[in-house]
Amino acid sequence: MPKVTIILTCYNKPETVGKAIESVINQTFQDWELLIMNDNSNLKTTKIIKSYLNDQRIHYYNSEIKDGDRYKTTRYATLINEAISLSTGKYLSYLTDDSEYLPERLEVMSEYLDTHPDIHIVYSKQITRKLNENHTLIFQSTRQTKGVLRKAANLVDHCSVMHTRKAMEVVKEKYNNYWDDDPKHWHNADAVAWARLNEFYLFHPLEKTLDISYKTPYSFQTLNLYIPEKIPDGVIIKGLSPDVYLVDKQKRRKITEGMFDKLKYKKGKIIKIPDPFVFKYPLGSPIDDTILKNGKIPNQLLIKSSNSPNIYYIQNGKKRMIVNAQAMKRYHFKHSDIVLLDPVVIQRLPDGPPLGMKIMSHTKLPDGALFTCKGKFYISENNCLYPIYYKCINRLKYSMNDIVKLHQHELDYFKQGPLITWNHLKK
Ligand code: UDP
Ligand code: MG
Numbered sequence: 001m002p003k004v005t006i007i008l009t010c011y012n013k014p015e016t017v018g019k020a021i022e023s024v025i026n027q028t029f030q031d032w033e034l035l036i037m038n039d040n041s042n043l044k045t046t047k048i049i050k051s052y053l054n055d056q057r058i059h060y061y062n063s064e065i066k067d068g069d070r071y072k073t074t075r076y077a078t079l080i081n082e083a084i085s086l087s088t089g090k091y092l093s094y095l096t097d098d099s100e101y102l103p104e105r106l107e108v109m110s111e112y113l114d115t116h117p118d119i120h121i122v123y124s125k126q127i128t129r130k131l132n133e134n135h136t137l138i139f140q141s142t143r144q145t146k147g148v149l150r151k152a153a154n155l156v157d158h159c160s161v162m163h164t165r166k167a168m169e170v171v172k173e174k175y176n177n178y179w180d181d182d183p184k185h186w187h188n189a190d191a192v193a194w195a196r197l198n199e200f201y202l203f204h205p206l207e208k209t210l211d212i213s214y215k216t217p218y219s220f221q222t223l224n225l226y227i228p229e230k231i232p233d234g235v236i237i238k239g240l241s242p243d244v245y246l247v248d249k250q251k252r253r254k255i256t257e258g259m260f261d262k263l264k265y266k267k268g269k270i271i272k273i274p275d276p277f278v279f280k281y282p283l284g285s286p287i288d289d290t291i292l293k294n295g296k297i298p299n300q301l302l303i304k305s306s307n308s309p310n311i312y313y314i315q316n317g318k319k320r321m322i323v324n325a326q327a328m329k330r331y332h333f334k335h336s337d338i339v340l341l342d343p344v345v346i347q348r349l350p351d352g353p354p355l356g357m358k359i360m361s362h363t364k365l366p367d368g369a370l371f372t373c374k375g376k377f378y379i380s381e382n383n384c385l386y387p388i389y390y391k392c393i394n395r396l397k398y399s400m401n402d403i404v405k406l407h408q409h410e411l412d413y414f415k416q417g418p419l420i421t422w423n424h425l426k427k
Helices: 017-025 043-050 067-072 075-086 105-115 165-175 189-198 220-224 257-262 325-330 343-348 390-395
Strands: 004-010 032-038 058-062 091-096 099-101 121-131 137-143 161-164 204-215 236-238 244-248 251-254 270-272 302-305 311-315 318-321 339-341 370-373 376-381 384-387
Touching (some): 004 017, 004 075, 017 043, 017 091, 032 043, 032 075, 043 058, 058 075, 075 189, 091 099, 091 105, 091 165, 105 161, 105 204, 161 165, 161 189, 165 189
Parallel strands (some): 004 032, 004 091, 032 058, 121 204, 236 270
Antiparallel strands (some): 099 204, 121 137, 302 311, 370 376, 376 384
């Protein structure tokens, strides 16, 4: 049985995963097993991983997770739990596909645990490097150790930790599993795991820098920042692949490149989010040439035909006539956003309630508009106003220039939904 088990979780990081694996192979201490937990990565990534599998100490596991199931648990925690139960080492150590160990990492840590049998958890300093889109270094710092920790949560990254198997078995006795993989912990499942460990053990510092962690624009934490649990309809999203989707009635409709321009969507409005949250929205009908025949015109579009001055707003698959120029102005609809469609296509669309300037008790608000009243912000959907946390407004790329001002008595006409906020803030 090897002394140390290293658990490497991988998902679509072809640029860095090879370096992570090599950093284990190049350790000064060689009595280890490496469990590569591939979360069903794309072919490019999987090929790179597979090129290392002839080493007998490297074991490979593919979760075969379906994309539509990715959001259901914190994936890396699920993989780590799976790995711990497959592992045989006396000590457990974690690695992610965008990090690397410095050559002494395993030697220093395992030796310390060997010579201090009462200590179950050690951690070390970490170099963090921030890279831009082109993988050029833009910032580097060192995460220092902070003494013996009773509360390591959010202070120690999991790539800087080694602990005994025993420590995790004690956690499992209490909680029935090792790491908590509840999806609400996507952003910091390691902090939650440390809180469990800290109930029984302290984290002991080793005054050496033993790993490097990279943050890229594609790191989960970067992509996840201020993304609310439910992305409102009308927002345009993109994951790691080049595909771009409109969130429409809580489904994701792929927008083809030609249609993107034709329907006057703007590249600047695309928000990049983590893959698991892209796949959370079930696939809807595509936004391609077929919409002109099947009438599935995307909601929240401004349209007009060449043979009539009428302008319509698409809502619930119906066309709502915008009654006059003041109504256009009231909701900050722009003439430059109007999409010209064939009169036949427009005619076939059923009529919805017209959209006037005045906001009254019977008014049906346009979906997906940003409102403000007394310093608070709201997004409309199904005639309900959802308060939204201001950081989420920017993150979802709503434009503050298009904000619709409401008086209190106007606001009072409408029901209010739950606050749209960032999950992490609720904890
Ligand atoms: N990960 C995963 N499945 C996914 C997404 C991410 O297993 O669907 C893993 C990823 O391979 C990495 C870890 O989760 O080992 C953390 O992801 P990332 O490094 O992107 O996030 P960070 O916390 O560094 O921002
Ligand atoms: Mg990372």
